[in-house]
Amino acid sequence: xxxxxxxxxxxxxxxxxxxxxxxxxxxxxxxxxxxxxxxxxxxxxxxxxxxxxxxxxxxxxxxxxxxxxxxxxxxxxxxxxxxxxxxxxxxxxxxxxxxxxxxxxxxxxxxxxxxxxxxxxxxxxxxxxxxxxxxxxxxxxxxxxxxxxxxxxxxxxxxxxxxxxxxxxxxxxxxxxxxxxxxxxxxxxxxxxxxxxxxxxxxxxxxxxxxxxxxxxxxxxxxxxxxxxxxxxxxxxxxxxxxxxxxxxxxxxxxxxxxxxxxxxxxxxxxxxxxxxxxxxxxxxxxxxxxxxxxxxxxxxxxxxxxxxxxxxxxxxxxxxxxxxxxxxxxxxxxxxxxxxxxxxxxxxxxxxxxxxxxxxxxxxxxxxxxxxxxxxxxxxxxxxxxxxxxxxxxxxxxxxxxxxxxxxxxxxxxxxxxxxxxxxxxxxxxxxxxxxxxxxxxxxxxxxxxxxxxxxxxxxxxxxxxxxxxxxxxxxxxxxxxx
Numbered sequence: 001x002x003x004x005x006x007x008x009x010x011x012x013x014x015x016x017x018x019x020x021x022x023x024x025x026x027x028x029x030x031x032x033x034x035x036x037x038x039x040x041x042x043x044x045x046x047x048x049x050x051x052x053x054x055x056x057x058x059x060x061x062x063x064x065x066x067x068x069x070x071x072x073x074x075x076x077x078x079x080x081x082x083x084x085x086x087x088x089x090x091x092x093x094x095x096x097x098x099x100x101x102x103x104x105x106x107x108x109x110x111x112x113x114x115x116x117x118x119x120x121x122x123x124x125x126x127x128x129x130x131x132x133x134x135x136x137x138x139x140x141x142x143x144x145x146x147x148x149x150x151x152x153x154x155x156x157x158x159x160x161x162x163x164x165x166x167x168x169x170x171x172x173x174x175x176x177x178x179x180x181x182x183x184x185x186x187x188x189x190x191x192x193x194x195x196x197x198x199x200x201x202x203x204x205x206x207x208x209x210x211x212x213x214x215x216x217x218x219x220x221x222x223x224x225x226x227x228x229x230x231x232x233x234x235x236x237x238x239x240x241x242x243x244x245x246x247x248x249x250x251x252x253x254x255x256x257x258x259x260x261x262x263x264x265x266x267x268x269x270x271x272x273x274x275x276x277x278x279x280x281x282x283x284x285x286x287x288x289x290x291x292x293x294x295x296x297x298x299x300x301x302x303x304x305x306x307x308x309x310x311x312x313x314x315x316x317x318x319x320x321x322x323x324x325x326x327x328x329x330x331x332x333x334x335x336x337x338x339x340x341x342x343x344x345x346x347x348x349x350x351x352x353x354x355x356x357x358x359x360x361x362x363x364x365x366x367x368x369x370x371x372x373x374x375x376x377x378x379x380x381x382x383x384x385x386x387x388x389x390x391x392x393x394x395x396x397x398x399x400x401x402x403x404x405x406x407x408x409x410x411x412x413x414x415x416x417x418x419x420x421x422x423x424x425x426x427x428x429x430x431x432x433x434x435x436x437x438x439x440x441x442x443x444x445x446x447x448x449x450x451x452x453x454x455x456x457x458x459x460x461x462x463x464x465x466x467x468x469x470x471x472x473x474x475x476x477x478x479x480x481x482x483x484x
Contacts, residue, residue, distance in 0.1 A: 046064075219251050
């Protein structure tokens, strides 16, 4: 018998008010923004922080990697935590941990303390995204989910673009510690809003935590994330890298065997038997292999190849953020008219072509043409991510929502690492040396963009498994019966 009881909401919040429903997407969006911004804002501050702490710049890799590893380890447990302790308590704890970690990072006096505090930050960040997404899924009807998800997904698109330029401005005009202190007022305001407006969904009974599964999956994902973080560096030999890669795959395979024999595994891999869930999660993973490296490649093209300053380079990617927000209004109509299958297949093809169009940018390309390409890319990327994120829950039952959110968030985090690694591999293959002249650098990045564009186009195969009516409950604004 399944010990997991029905979903319950305490009487104090059993029926979220209209004010709470209006504020909830904003609250989740701010949390997403904090988590997404923190993954990129430190990149431009690395030289200043390493100098202040008296360590070599390469040592700062541990500061960047520790956050990613913490996300990879703690995301899988987020669904069980939300079911067991309630979405309000877990989401508030996540914001609290992230804010506390930010404060401790800001007052760190050595790199070892900074790494430890980044792990604490990552622990909070790991809970914010999946639990926030889960709360939205349980609060809004499927017919309203697309509109809500399209809004809260904007920060995840905007933050990586703003991160590098924000970090550069803070280091240039203020102090590197301000990067961390910025999160404190936002986090404190978020805590107040959580207790005022966040519904507290939880399961009446939850199965015991799959500790063995957590160890197998957590260590496997963490090790794989580490391998991808140091990919392309010379700190480890090819044999050592291969050994770690094989070990991480073995741990993940071990989890797969373990989960298949367990009644209540940490992550319900059986959800991959649902066509829409399988296409959304695997499609998101393979699509990001191509487009996930763009934030890495374009600044390299603009700064090293074309000679733009970091601030100019940051401004050139800003149109992507503007386009992401502008797509919010027309996304529901596009998906309602064309359907998820048509949108995802055609949109993935367009993104692959746009990547190859970026390969035409050279020293004689006018700025307006770069801006136009960035705007178009931002619009289609926004449509892609929102479509995939909402399709995840199209056919998921209420009792599986937390596990689906955890799996989707874990795969998304891994795909980001894979995307950057794929971009690094392509660049390393086509650019003979880091000391190449600008012409060689431009040519190498052009070839890398073409290769990633082709890879993105190939990823459309995943979405061909969808059927014409898949996701209609999400894309079409119609009245749903209580059963969904």
